[in-house]
Amino acid sequence: MVALLVxxxxxxWLGPRKGAIARTIKPRKAEAKVEMQRHVCSPVSLQDSGVxxxxxxxxxxxxxxxxxxxxxxxxxxxxxxxxxxxxFVTYTHEMEEPxxxxxxxxxxxxxxxxxxxxxxxxxxxxxxxxxxWTTELYLDGVSIxxxxxxxxxxxxxxxxxxxxxxxxxxxxxxxxxxxxxxADKSLREVVGHDGDGDFAGRNAETRTExxxxxxxxxxxxxxxxxxxxxxxxxxxxxxxxxxWEFGYAIAASRxxxxxxxxxxxxxxxxKFAAGVEMYGGLGDRYTLGLHNTxxxxxxxxxxxxxxxxxxxxxxxxxxxxxxxxxxxxxxVSYEINQVFGHLGFLRSREGQ
Amino acid sequence: xxxRWLVLTWVLLSLLVxxxxxxxxxxxxxxxxxxxxxxxxxxxxxxxxxxxxLYAEHCSxxxxxxxxxxxxxxxxxxxRVQKDATEGxxxxxxxxGNPRRGMPSWSRLPDPQLWQLISYLKSLPPNN
Numbered sequence: 373m374v375a376l377l378v379x380x381x382x383x384x385w386l387g388p389r390k391g392a393i394a395r396t397i398k399p400r401k402a403e404a405k406v407e408m409q410r411h412v413c414s415p416v417s418l419q420d421s422g423v424x425x426x427x428x429x430x431x432x433x434x435x436x437x438x439x440x441x442x443x444x445x446x447x448x449x450x451x452x453x454x455x456x457x458x459x460f461v462t463y464t465h466e467m468e469e470p471x472x473x474x475x476x477x478x479x480x481x482x483x484x485x486x487x488x489x490x491x492x493x494x495x496x497x498x499x500x501x502x503x504x505w506t507t508e509l510y511l512d513g514v515s516i517x518x519x520x521x522x523x524x525x526x527x528x529x530x531x532x533x534x535x536x537x538x539x540x541x542x543x544x545x546x547x548x549x550x551x552x553x554x555a556d557k558s559l560r561e562v563v564g565h566d567g568d569g570d571f572a573g574r575n576a577e578t579r580t581e582x583x584x585x586x587x588x589x590x591x592x593x594x595x596x597x598x599x600x601x602x603x604x605x606x607x608x609x610x611x612x613x614x615x616w617e618f619g620y621a622i623a624a625s626r627x628x629x630x631x632x633x634x635x636x637x638x639x640x641x642x643k644f645a646a647g648v649e650m651y652g653g654l655g656d657r658y659t660l661g662l663h664n665t666x667x668x669x670x671x672x673x674x675x676x677x678x679x680x681x682x683x684x685x686x687x688x689x690x691x692x693x694x695x696x697x698x699x700x701x702x703x704v705s706y707e708i709n710q711v712f713g714h715l716g717f718l719r720s721r722e723g724q
Numbered sequence: 725x726x727x728r729w730l731v732l733t734w735v736l737l738s739l740l741v742x743x744x745x746x747x748x749x750x751x752x753x754x755x756x757x758x759x760x761x762x763x764x765x766x767x768x769x770x771x772x773x774x775x776x777x778l779y780a781e782h783c784s785x786x787x788x789x790x791x792x793x794x795x796x797x798x799x800x801x802x803x804r805v806q807k808d809a810t811e812g813x814x815x816x817x818x819x820x821g822n823p824r825r826g827m828p829s830w831s832r833l834p835d836p837q838l839w840q841l842i843s844y845l846k847s848l849p850p851n852n
Contacts, residue, residue, distance in 0.1 A: 503823025630834035634773035709785040
């Protein structure tokens with residue numbers, strides 16, 4: 373995959389200019405391809421490879437755009453399987469490893485009772501700032517095949533692990549600011565009286581509704597005999613007005629096998645994790661409770677590929693008439709180890 | 725002038741952090757019952773092999789492919805890891821991490837995999 377990406381990048385870059393740079397790169401392409409295939413998800417990153425050093429000295433000096441692309445490609449060289457849980461809404465107490473960047477795409481599709489099918493998506497960039505602080509940026513969008521595809525806003529969230537050690541129950545504080553519009557259907561959480569009726573209306577109309585919201589979560593998580601059990605309590609406030617709204621999410625999962633294999637494998641049971649997830653609204657400050665709230669429940673499964681990608685899937689079912697009858701969630705994520713280490717490498721090479 | 729003081733302060737603070745990280749003070753925090761825990765996979769070659777794969781997947785980016793350490797990330801072949809720390813100590817460190825020093829908790833890995841990882845770490849030849 374990395375070799376293919378390199379080829380695409382070189383093609384894109386060399387398209388309009390087939391002069392000296394092309395001649396410099398081409399003899400090295402085959403060599404680079406073999407070397408990079410050897411390094412996919414290898415613990416040795418590309419920064420240690422002689423090929424990259426040659427490329428760097430001979431080709432990339434003084435070309436910021438290509439340097440940036442190469443940074444991305446070299447980062448891909450150290451992709452490694454993250455320990456993702458198969459949840460889509462529920463957060464665990466586990467933090468991103470310091471210095472790692474996880475890039476994920478999470479999609480949800482549903483057919484509300486009184487509206488057309490929608491596809492909500494969120495692109496996620498999660499960075500482990502320290503061992504106790506993880507920060508994350510989401511870019512949301514929605515697509516309704518019979519209507520339009522639009523960008524619906526962004527979210528910036530921060531999670532703080534409060535205790536110095538692990539305990540039976542581990543609390544994490546979650547703070548999020550979101551600036552989205554009414555067309556957003558990424559369904560990252562359900563709060564208040566969110567329900568089936570919120571999905572009606574055309575994008576052009578619903579996008580005019582601005583939602584600048586603060587969201588707080590108390591995340592509680594436990595790991596016990598291979599099981600992960602997580603509970604989230606959610607409180608959300610629209611800064612433009614409206615009462616505090618509340619919600620919940622709970623989930624449990626376990627790898628299909630706890631022991632790791634002694635040989636490399638692709639579809640062995642420990643690469644899969646399965647579990648269940650449930651979430652819903654709890655009303656607002658004035659109407660706290662389950663009346664006119666939506667709730668979803670469903671199984672969830674994920675698979676870690678040897679290439680470092682995690683694929684997740686969960687069919688979820690609305691538990692009452694106020695909910696969308698069925699939701700299908702898909703996710704794909706990559707974790708890039710020590711992302712700024714690669715940047716440091718580029719800087720140090722520059723100095724030579 | 726102010727910049728010079730800032731740089732000096734930053735250097736001193738960095739040195740203090742590095743010195744703190746290098747002292748292995750975490751060893752003093754391990755409870756007795758954790759210190760005495762035995763590795764259920766001790767002396768099992770398969771556990772060492774599995775641990776080697778786990779190490780390559782999760783640890784080598786920071787601690788180096790050969791576990792010799794990288795930059796300010798400590799070597800896992802040091803006498804502290806190989807001699808001073810028991811397998812129970814290492815298990816405690818993996819479960820709890822040392823977030824203030826940049827070591828994350830690995831409680832996300834199932835317990836058997838942590839012990840496999842420890843089997844591999846303890847199989848490494850120590851530094852001279």
